[in-house]
Amino acid sequence: MFVCIRHFHSGKPDHESQGSDTDWAPSLHLEHTQVKATTPEVAGVDSISAAVILNDHDYCLSPSDGERSLDCQSPDSVPSEFVYTKENEGPEEKMKRYQWERRRENWVSKPLFQPSHDPPEHLLKCSADHCPGTSKAKENIPVPKKANDEPHQSHRQLQAEYGYLRQELDALQAENQMLKEELEKSKFSYANVKCNARQLLFFTGFTSVIFHWLLTKINDSVERISQKLGQEDHLLVVLMKLRLGLNNTDLAYRFNESTATISDICRSWIPTMAIILRPLIKWPSREAIRRNMPDIFDPNFTKCRCIMDFAEISIARPSNLTARAQTWSTYKHNNTIKYLITFTPAGAISFLSPGWGGQVSDRQITYDSGFLGRLEPRDQIIAERVFQIRSELAAQGATFRIPHFARRKKQLSAHELETSRQLSRVRIHVERVLGRWKDFKILQSVIPLSQVDMLDDVVVLCSALTNLCKSVVPKSKQ
Known part of the structure; x- marks a missing residue:
């Protein structure tokens, strides 16, 4: 880089003058600027230094000998564009150089002599390529304590946050493991x-x-x-x-x-x-029934062999018209499968017929199921409502006992009223047994058509399992 120095009295560049070697200097950029002296001291000098702005630097030559001063405290000091630093310089030298750089920046921002017009913008900008010494100096500038502590503080905060997140992760993993164990324990089995x-x-x-x-x-x-x-x-x-x-x-x-x-x-x-x-559904002998007869059946119903009923289980409406007609029950007003079921006085299920369509009469089921062949003479059969089977039972020598009010008589005699009351007390215990059988909710639900073929097995299984349960009828005092 070359610097051009001019005389104010001639207005010519120094390389054109015939003066001494101190009157000129090599310059990369030439800027001819007429500068007027603003102070009496400068105006009285024949040959003074000219200020040339080059790359944000003002170069001032001494009016006495024209040489630059290397002392930054001297009024004749000229900021140098070539800054030499030593790698092993001490803290004091670094501080002096830092102060010198700060003063140089002030000189650049506030030139000693203000030119008559503003210099081009590209001359005011200094890059690292033009000023390698400047970038070198900025790298060696000491870092303030606050700027040095901020990264350490941020690092400590991140470490604390990491520790907190790690603890939270461990807690969540432990909770997840505990939930897995609870889920395994809560698995339905x-x-x-x-x-x-x-x-x-x-x-x-x-x-x-x-x-x-x-x-x-x-x-x-x-x-x-x-x-x-x-x-x-x-x-x-x-x-x-x-x-x-x-x-x-x-x-x-x-x-x-x-x-x-x-x-x-x-x-x-x-x-x-x-x-x-x-085999759990067994027709007991007359002696076994008398041996286990509850006290509530004495003394009027000691010959009771069983208590009979017709149970109807609802099924889905068949699509076939014939099957729909055969399973329609006028008593339930639904499509049903009908079963004849009997209970012993002690509360056990003693007989169960195969399933029939709800349209089949009670007489036909009683006759075709084989129930009549199990009866003996002088047996008593108790029922809750009227069944059209009295003649069939009489043919076997059995007696059919039902409450008199079930016959829809307008007026009952004293004997009929007392007999009906006794039958009602006996029937209460039978209802308990029937309720135990109906505790199997599948017998109260509507059976899908796809499962109707298994309904007989279901009813048999529910009846057998009912006999395994504890009897609800009071035991005899004997």
Whole structure:
């Protein structure tokens, strides 16, 4: 870079003058500017220095000898464009150089002599390529304490935040693991239900002792359908379907299985269990009935052999017109399947007929079911309402006893009124047994057409399981 110095009295560049070597200097950019002296001291000098703005620097030459002063405190000091720094300079030298750079910046921003017009903008901008010493000096400027502490403080804050987030992550992972364990424990299975005797009694109607007895009785005859469910879970599915009347979709959701798997379990286990447990529905001998006769039947109904009723179970409306007509019940006003069922005075189910369409008469079911062949002479049959079977029972030597008010008589005699009251007291206990049988909610629900073919097995199984329950009829004092 070259600097051009002019004399004010001649107005010519120094390289054109014939003066000494101190009258000129090489310059990269030449700017001819006439500068007037603004002070008396400067005006009285024949040859003074001219100020040339070059790359944001004002170069001033001494009016006496024309040489630059390297002392930054001297009034003849000239900011140098070439700054030399040593890598091993001490803190004091760095501070002096920093102060010198600050003064140089002030000289650049406030020139000693104001030119007559503003210099070009590109001359006022200094880049790192033109001023390598300046960038070098800025790199060695000491960093203030506040600026040095801010990164450390931010680092400490980030570490504290990281520690907090780490603790929160550990807590969430522990909670997730705990929820997984609770979910595994809350999975619906016999292993979780058996821990609470009340829950097991609600879902199955039996205690754990009877449940294991049933499992032992049928374990060798049934097939394991699902590998995910154990034999206890298979039995629990069947008992819950009978006891609570749940559909297959509900059971599939509870046991985390498909609906098809639950259907296969029911279709495989219910018929097998019905065959195995059918002997529990037994017609007792007359001596056995008298031995277990409750006190409430004495002394007027000591010859009572059974209490009979016709139970009707609703089914879905068949699409076939013939089947729809055969299953229509005028008593229930619905499509039903009718069964003849009898109870002993002690409350056990002693006879169960196959299912018939609701349109079939009570007489035909009584005659075709084989019930009449089990009766003996002088047996008493008690019923709640009038059935058109009196003549058939009389042919077997049996007596049919019903309350007199069921015959719709306008006026009852004193004897008929007392007999009807006694029959009503006996009938209350029978209603309890019938209610125990109907505790299996599947018998009170509407059976889908796809499951009507299993209805006989379902009724047999519910009747056999009812006989396993504790009797609701008071025991005899004997």
